[in-house]
Amino acid sequence: MADTVLICDDAVFMRNTLKKILTAGGLEVVGEAGNGLEAVEMYSRLRPSLVTMDIVMPDMGGIEAVREIIKVDPEARIVMCSAMGQQALMVEAIEAGARDFVVKPFQQSRVVEAAQRALG
Amino acid sequence: MAQASTPEPSRHDRIRLDALREVGTIGAGHATTALAKMTGRRVMIDVPAASIVDVSEIAGILQLDGQVVAVVSLRVMGDITGHALFVLPESNAVKLSEILLGKKSESSGELNLMERSSIEEAGNVVASAYLNALSDFLGVMSMPSVPLLAVGDSAEILDTALRTVSGASEIVVCITTRFVFEESVDGLAGHYIFLPDRPALRAILAALQLD
Numbered sequence: 001m002a003d004t005v006l007i008c009d010d011a012v013f014m015r016n017t018l019k020k021i022l023t024a025g026g027l028e029v030v031g032e033a034g035n036g037l038e039a040v041e042m043y044s045r046l047r048p049s050l051v052t053m054d055i056v057m058p059d060m061g062g063i064e065a066v067r068e069i070i071k072v073d074p075e076a077r078i079v080m081c082s083a084m085g086q087q088a089l090m091v092e093a094i095e096a097g098a099r100d101f102v103v104k105p106f107q108q109s110r111v112v113e114a115a116q117r118a119l120g
Numbered sequence: 121m122a123q124a125s126t127p128e129p130s131r132h133d134r135i136r137l138d139a140l141r142e143v144g145t146i147g148a149g150h151a152t153t154a155l156a157k158m159t160g161r162r163v164m165i166d167v168p169a170a171s172i173v174d175v176s177e178i179a180g181i182l183q184l185d186g187q188v189v190a191v192v193s194l195r196v197m198g199d200i201t202g203h204a205l206f207v208l209p210e211s212n213a214v215k216l217s218e219i220l221l222g223k224k225s226e227s228s229g230e231l232n233l234m235e236r237s238s239i240e241e242a243g244n245v246v247a248s249a250y251l252n253a254l255s256d257f258l259g260v261m262s263m264p265s266v267p268l269l270a271v272g273d274s275a276e277i278l279d280t281a282l283r284t285v286s287g288a289s290e291i292v293v294c295i296t297t298r299f300v301f302e303e304s305v306d307g308l309a310g311h312y313i314f315l316p317d318r319p320a321l322r323a324i325l326a327a328l329q330l331d
Contacts, residue, residue: 013234016234056263057266083248085248086261089261104158104244104248105154
């Protein structure tokens with residue numbers, strides 16, 4: 001059975017792009033969230049194997065959503081997928097509980113590699 | 121010429137503007153690399169321009185007077201605050217969206233949801249790359265807000281966006297860079313605009329030891 005993924009990004013274009021990349025990489029996308037609040041709710045309901053998480057989103061940003069998901073499941077596997085490549089933000093995301101960080105615009109191989117590494 | 125109503129910068133201002141132009145070069149270089157990577161095309165930039173201008177003059181400076189444009193605007197937050205704009209004539213925004221989505225536009229009039237999202241995301245990626253470079257260079261942290269796309273008459277759209285940026289002030293410091301796609305994408309060009317607000321200007325100039 002394929003590992004399952006929840007994609008969280010406020011841009012429908014980026015959700016679509018990630019869906020294509022992850023599906024081609026052998027993963028099954030089981031949900032798409034448009035902000036951090038939706039991601040936390042969908043994570044609790046769907047319990048995916050992996051979450052891809054944007055940082056800048058309306059209502060609840062990605063780093064706060066990572067903290068909330070980790071409260072629900074300390075073993076959650078989350079990979080940040082954001083255009084914000086600043087060191088301080090990467091550190092904050094990893095400290096919050098993210099397993100890896102991919103900076104947009106990303107290469108397909110880099111996303112799949114990060115997903116596979118997070119799934120261990 | 122539209123610039124006639126803007127006061128001539130002093131020598132001191134010119135030195136500061138030159139430093140801001142250099143900051144613009146660093147940001148625009150990274151933004152262009154991101155845009156090229158995102159589209160798989162070669163993208164070139166002109167030398168950035170830093171100027172003190174009246175908000176009403178910017179459409180003219182960008183040579184977009186009378187055109188319908190697509191403007192992605194993002195608020196910049198953190199140690200450097202201000203606004204970032206990604207500006208394209210509407211026809212070029214449609215071409216950019218076609219490249220990003222890998223298919224011809226399905227809209228005869230207004231851009232559809234996916235086309236709008238692709239242009240907003242392009243604005244987000246280039247603005248973030250611009251800010252990442254600036255932040256690394258200046259040793260500070262900054263991040264953009266969620267991108268917002270508006271399409272309409274250049275003077276009207278830019279005036280609305282820029283007055284939001286500048287608040288009550290009519291005069292803003294504006295760093296503009298024109299980018300152009302090379303070869304196969306005929307005439308696809310646009311502008312990155314960064315408008316640091318007053319505290320951000322002080323922070324940038326202090327980091328450059330020009331305060």
